[in-house]
Amino acid sequence: MTEREKQILNWIRQDPQISQQELAEKAGITRSSVGVHISNLIKQGYITGRGYMFPEAQEVIVVGAVNMDIGGVSNNKLVREDSNPGIVTTSLGGVGRNIAHNMALLGIKTRLLTTFGDDTSADHIISAMNELGVDTSLSTRIRGGRTSTYLFISDEKGDMQLAINDMDIYKHLTPELIEARGRALQKAEAIVIDTNIPKESIEYITSHFNVPIFADPVSTIKASKLKNVLGRLYTLKPNRMEAELLSGVPIRDGQSLAKAARVLLDTGLKRVFISLGADGVFAGERDDKGEHFVKVPASAGKAVNTTGCGDAFTAALVWAYLHHLDLEDAARAGQAASAITMQSEKTINESLNEDKIINAIHLKEEVQ
Known part of the structure; x- marks a missing residue:
């Protein structure tokens, strides 16, 4: 695919109803030149026929x-072997x-x-x-x-101190x-x-x-x-x-x-x-x-x-x-x-x- 064809394909993706004349004006080339590029895009399988239909996904x-990620961040300096107030979040990973x-x-x-x-x-x-x-x-x-679950504990600075990966x-x-x-x-x-x-x-x-x-x-x-x-x-x-x-x-x-x-x-x-x-x-x-x-x-x-x-x-x-x-x-x-x-x-x-x-x-x- 040429750089010009990439440009034209991008404009078509943004507006599938755009005309060849509008494409020509945007690109600063003739309508016939646009037609050649469109023909090449069809041959290469990027679009299918008139109406600029795109191939099946x-x-x-x-x-x-x-993973299910579970993280805990302590509000203050971590105290070992004790319960530490903080924020616990879950997210997908x-x-x-x-x-x-x-x-x-x-x-x-x-x-x-x-x-x-x-x-x-x-x-x-x-x-x-x-x-x-x-x-x-x-x-x-x-x-x-x-x-699968990933569990981690971080200190008050956000630095991970301990983790378990199941x-x-x-x-x-x-x-x-x-x-x-x-x-x-x-x-x-x-x-x-x-x-x-x-x-x-x-x-x-x-x-x-x-x-x-x-x-x-x-x-x-x-x-x-x-x-x-x-x-x-x-x-x-x-x-x-x-x-x-x-x-x-x-x-x-x-x-x-x-x-x-x-x-x-x-x-x-x-x-x-x-x-x-x-x-x-x-x-x-x-x-x-x-x-x-x-x-x-x-x-x-x-x-x-x-x-x-x-x-x-x-x-x-x-x-x-x-x-x-x-x-x-x-x-x-x-x-x-x-x-x-x-x-x-x-x-x-x-x-x-x-x-x-x-x-x-x-x-x-x-x-x-």
Whole structure:
């Protein structure tokens, strides 16, 4: 897709009834030129025929973790072995759930495959996800099981002092359970996995479904589950430490960063986006045309809470794939989603949407 076609497609998305003459005036080109661009967009499958109808929504399935997060913050200095006055909050979390939530905000038809306990936490999470438009019908509830829960206690400064993570429920997210949902997974436009699920389930998914797979390593402890399947993934989104672990290359400078990316691509991995925090993202890809690398700086914006930035980034990478964006624009989309997310006190910024990502990418093009 050319830059002009991206621009025209964005205007059509904003106003499906816009005429070719209006498009020509906005773009400063002739109506016949607009007609050529429209014809190309139809051939590429972005719109279908007259009236600028968009193709049926492409379905993406997320296989990963859902948590009920319970946090307590003390009003004063914590007193050990005693009851401390403070504030207790509950919220929905989990890498898989957060990615699915962000994907829904970006207009992606999303399904969530996970395991819930037999409790009221599951009732609450399922209801909340369904309200977002995320289909949870592929998920299952385990009789007598406990929904994954993360409990933490912080001091009066907000620094976490103690935490307990009960994720035993995911041992039930077995290859057999996934196999039973194989038809839906094979029909998906893409699959997203996080490493909270069992290693054998990750290996089953990556070896049984001919679908582009996006993987979030979650942490250095859990990232090792991906070592044997890197070559079966379409996209990997590690941070610096996870990239070092999976590539075996210590990242100290730009040269070693590129080397780590090459080692990962040598496995057969198609695309990698190494998150560098405030230093942006380093992205690489390899295909029939060769290899390509790009570093995109972090998007400007005040950081209020960076907790959910990685999950938003992954969701934006899926969105970019569905819109056939190139490597650099995909990286920009991820950075834009992260910048929007970090401006919220919550893990998810409900104001995230497709138009903001498109505008952020186009704004960057105008600056250049």
